[in-house]
Amino acid sequence: MPRVLYLVHDLSDPAVRRRLIMLTRGGATVDLAGFARTKIPGDIEGINPVNLGKTADGRFVQRSWAVLKAMARLRSVLAGASKPDVIVARNLETLALANRANRYFGGSVPIVYECLDIHRLLIGMGPVGRSMRLAERWFGRSVTAIVTSSPAFKSNYFDVQSFLKVPVVIVENKVVPPPREGLLPVPQKLEGRPWRIGWFGALRCRKSLKLLARFSRMANGRFEIVLRGRPAYREFSDFDAFVENEPFMRFCGPYRNPEDLGAIYGEVDFAWAADFFEEGLNSKWLLPNRLYEGCLYGAVPIAVQGTETAEALRRNNIGLILSDATPFALSMAMEGLDVQRFKRLKSAIAACDRRNWAIDEADCKDLVAWLAGLAPAGPRKTSDRLPINSSFAI
Incomplete structure (x- = not known):
């Protein structure tokens, strides 16, 4: 049974729990x-x-200072700890800690860099982008392999911009269902209520919020927007007041992931899978959690043309792809929507392999076996093929 030291940027992140x-x-x-x-x-x-201390989203200097303080006391934190077989460092800020921890354990522990988002500061040929990539190379100098969540991250960043030249494997943001969960019955759209679009998860995109609000007003009550999750309040001038003033939008608070996913996606008809938080960069390349969650539990996904998410929908012949990111494009996509068309959209999702959206026990064992198989010391070569059955993985 391999021992993994997992160093993370945010212990409260639901993806860490996954x-x-x-x-x-x-x-x-x-x-x-x-x-x-x-x-x-x-x-x-x-x-x-x-x-290891408190950090704040978006406050780069504060987070850097927290990392320095954590490095200073890492030896005492690790005192008496068992030597791991592998160190997994989630996000750039933990790579510095991974190197310090590796030295504490003798310098022979392989390090895996888990990078599931490409921050905008890493992109571009200007002095800021280049400096950040040089920092990534320095902190990642002992990295054995990289884990990321979308093929577009690999092809658009790690293959062409990053200075790290190690194997990159794709582990998608698929759902890890609760134990003993079977296929849940998918509720059908009820006559007499509005169609519902659910936007769930990390709510950080001002453009999505305004687009969905404007669309719902244009539809004049035919559509309702349901928001759930953790709003990034620093990204909005006043999230709560905005939602409160929207007649066809409601925020239902946080939820447990994965325990509540079946219930919350079962209450909506469509899943908003678009993101413009870092438009043209990370948002264009990512495959978001809500894509997998919505499809697994029968909500029809909505994406925007020109994104990796739209390509995923096209490959599987499912969902709705908007021509552009406007309320009018969403209105056009919904034109003529009735129960029969909706059933056809749901049937296309139901025809997909469940493993496109969910990870099973065999996948978990494959991931751990791959981690355990990383060479323990010296110059290393490792496969960039992770044996997880996926329609998207490469």
Whole structure:
């Protein structure tokens, strides 16, 4: 049973919990340490994390200072800890900690860099972008392999811009269903209520919020917008007041992932899978959690032409692809929508392999086996093929 030291940027991030579930179900013993942006419970999936300090979303200088302080006390944090077989560092800020931890354990532990978003500061040929990529190369000098979540991250960043030249594997943001969950019955659209578009997860995109609000007003009550998750309040002038003033939009608060996914997606008809937070860059390349969640639980996904998400819908012949990111394009896509057309859209999703959207126990074991198989020391070569069955993975 391999031992994994997992260093994370935000212990409260639901995606961190998802990866912990994968690792533990795959048979790994996990030691967890990281920063926190909100209050965290006493344990995460039965693992008591080491809290390395509080950080704030979007505050680069503050986060850098927190990393420096954590590095200064990392030796005491690791005192008495068992030597891991592999260190997984989530996001750039934890790579510095991974190198320090590796030296503490003798310098022979392989490091995997988990990068599921490409920050805008890393992109571009100007002095800021180049400096950030040089920092990534310096902190990633001992990295054995990179894990990312979209083929477009690999082809548009790691293959052509990043200075890190190590194998890149794709582990998509698929759902890790609760244990013993079967295929849930998918509720049908009820006559007499508005059509519902659900926008769930990390709510950070001002453009999506305004687009959906404007569309719902244009539809004059025929469509309702349901928001759930964690709003990034720093990205909005006043998120709560904005939603409160929208007659056809409501915010229903946070939810448990994965436990609540079946219930919340079962209450909507469509899943908003578009994102413009870093328009033209990360937002164009990503494959968001809500794509997999919506498809797994029968909500019809909506994406915008020219994005990796739209390409995923096209490959699977599902969902709605907007011609551009405007309320009018969304209105055109919904023109003529009736129950029969909606059933055809849902049937196309139902015809897809469930493993396109969900990870099973075999996938978890494959991930852990791949991590365990990384060479323990010296110059290393490792496969860039992770044996996870996926319609998108390369």
